[in-house]
Amino acid sequence: MxxxxxxxxxxxxxxxxxxxxxxxxxxxxxxxxxxxxxxxxxxxxxxxxxxxxxNQKINSALTAQLHKISTLHASFTSDTRARAVEKLIKRCGEKYEQVYLSNSGAEAIETALKFAVLKTGKKKFIVCENGYHGKTLGALSATSGEKYKQPFMPLLWNFVSIPFNNIDALRREIDKDTAAFIVEPIQGEGGIYVPDEYYLYKVKEVCQTKGILLIIDEIQTGLGRTGKFLASEGVAGDILCLGKGLAGGIPVGATIISEEIASAIPKHIHSSTFGGNPLACAGIISTLRLLDxxxxxxxxxxxxxxxxxxxxxxxxxxxxxxxxxxxxxxxxxxxxxxxxxxxxxxxxxxxxxxxxxxxxxxxxxxxxxxxxxxxxxxxxxxxxxxx
Ligand SMILES: Cc1ncc(COP(=O)(O)O)c(C=O)c1O
Structure with missing residues (x-):
């Protein structure tokens, strides 16, 4: 030792x-x-x-995939990837129609930010005090905490922070330049802050009325963590981010979007060598099966x-x-x-x-x-x- x-x-x-x-x-x-x-x-x-x-089921699924093919660029078809994305989309609710797979939570957020800009043409994001979305430069721009950010200032675009669980602050902060509001259903890293019961419903209503996108970060709360498949169940965001345990312990990030957003994303604009590799996808299938x-x-x-x-x-x-x-x-x-x-x-x-x-x-x-x-x-x- x-x-x-x-x-x-x-x-x-x-x-x-x-x-x-x-x-x-x-x-x-x-x-x-x-x-x-x-x-x-x-x-x-x-x-x-x-x-x-x-876990024997996860181990068997990963081992079997390892023996077949572990990495395959997303420009080729993988039957495992095809089954994984279909299964994932079917579990996330009607509004979510396509998924972009990457390799970590922060990458799922980076992707969400780029997709939001592509859809809206705007670069102002509203985020929450105490929020955590990862530490790569884009995700860090959305993350709260001077100690993480100060040495890297100025960070990305225009990120404005408001108190969590405060609908009036959200309403006040939205203007014609705003692309999206990014929020965790329960703040994890920030200190396990649970908002009022109908907070997310109200957030959705405000975002919809004011015409901005809603990005829900379920990297920590998702996949059963709160006793529901998604903590935001009943509130469809425009973009949903998952990660952590989605692939049975294999690194993964998932950015899940509506068809409306998907239609704004041109070819070649975003990619990742490892994103959606068959090994992680075998982990996704196995995880979703176990999460009954x-x-x-x-x-x-x-x-x-x-x-x-x-x-x-x-x-x-x-x-x-x-x-x-x-x-x-x-x-x-x-x-x-x-x-x-x-x-x-x-x-x-x-x-x-x-x-x-x-x-x-x-x-x-x-x-x-x-x-x-x-x-x-x-x-x-x-x-x-x-x-
Ligand atoms: C809500 C949330 N978003 C994003 C991230 C970043 O994920 P990763 O550490 O995989 O980059 C985390 C990690 O704890 C998280 O809890």
């Missing part, structure tokens, strides 16, 4: 924190380090490993249980518990957040941060009550130790 940690730190560009943990394999909801120590995973690699680790009604019902049920248990914790350190589905934030004193993360790791429970003072739970969808009980027991122990 020491050598691996040393080498990684020495030879990788260290833009990440060092959790000082060498994880070498996974099975179900558990990860194992190089000493054989077992960890309960409540973060699913920032929302990617939605069916846990070593029963799984969504399980997510809602286990979420209800976990939220209930978390809300029963009595501790001066815990300020609030918020979230939806298996996207849960435990708000704590800012100074103690990272101490709690570290101590939970020492107690074999892996969670991740969000915002300034939030402990974020993004567990795999196979989490059971027993797993949740174990995590809560460990959390109570850690909180008692620092209360």
């Amino acid at each position: 020491k050598i691996a940690n040393y080498l990684q730190q020495k030879y990788s560009v260290n833009t990440y924190v060092d959790r000082n943990l060498n994880l070498i394999k996974g099975k179900g909801v558990y990860l194992y380090d190089d000493n054989g120590k077992k960890y309960l995973d409540l973060m699913s690699n920032y929302g990617v490993s939605i069916f846990g680790y070593n 009604k029963a799984r969504l019902v399980h997510i809602s049920a286990i979420s209800k249980y976990m939220l209930q248990q978390l809300r029963m914790i009595e501790s001066k350190v815990v300020l609030e518990v918020r979230g939806k589905g298996l996207m849960i934030g435990l708000v704590v004193n800012k100074d103690q957040r990272n101490i709690i993360l570290k101590k939970l790791q020492e107690e074999n429970v892996l969670v991740i941060p969000a915002g300034e003072n939030v402990i974020r739970f993004l567990p795999p969808y196979i989490l059971t009550k027993k797993d949740s009980d174990f995590a809560i027991k460990k959390l109570i122990k850690v909180l008692k130790g620092i209360d």
Whole structure:
């Protein structure tokens, strides 16, 4: 472990924190380090490993594809890609008719921005305070947070930030130059902020009335995370972005659009060597198969249980518990957040941060009550130790 940690730190560009943990394999909801120590995973690699680790169905689908053909440029037809895009479009709702596949969430956002400009001819975007859309230059322009952006100013085009969950601010900010409003149904990285129940419906109404596009970023909230296939179910955006766990752990981004937008996109204007590679597409087919009604019902049920248990914790350190589905934030004193993360790791429970003072739970969808009980027991122990 020491050598691996040393080498990684020495030879990788260290833009990440060092959790000082060498994880070498996974099975179900558990990860194992190089000493054989077992960890309960409540973060699913920032929302990617939605069916846990070593899922046999996903593994078989990926392995079979690997043995056939793993990469095939999108100018050629791939039967796997054809089935994946058809399946994905059929799950996303009527308004979404075509998908552009890429390799990460940030790339899905980059694509969305370019498509919005192509459709509208405009370059003003309204975004939300605390919003997160990735860190490539275009996505970063839409992301909130001076610490990420300051060294790279000036960033792209005209991005104007308004408070999340505020319809009046959106209405006020839209003008004749506005191309689109970009929003997460629940803010993830920013700190698990859940808006009012009808916020997205109202957003849609305002965008439609004022004639701007609505870009819904479901890279974190999508694919069952909130107990629905899409957190925005019932509200069709003009552009929808997915990523994270869509391809069974293989890198992927998806920008899903209406026919109206598709008609504004000329050939050659956007492409990616790896985008829509058959390996990722096999992962998409497998993931969509596993993400059935029963799984969504399980997510809602286990979420209800976990939220209930978390809300029963009595501790001066815990300020609030918020979230939806298996996207849960435990708000704590800012100074103690990272101490709690570290101590939970020492107690074999892996969670991740969000915002300034939030402990974020993004567990795999196979989490059971027993797993949740174990995590809560460990959390109570850690909180008692620092209360
Ligand atoms: C809502 C949202 N959008 C975009 C991204 C960027 O995705 P990626 O890290 O794959 O580029 C993330 C990543 O956490 C995200 O949560």
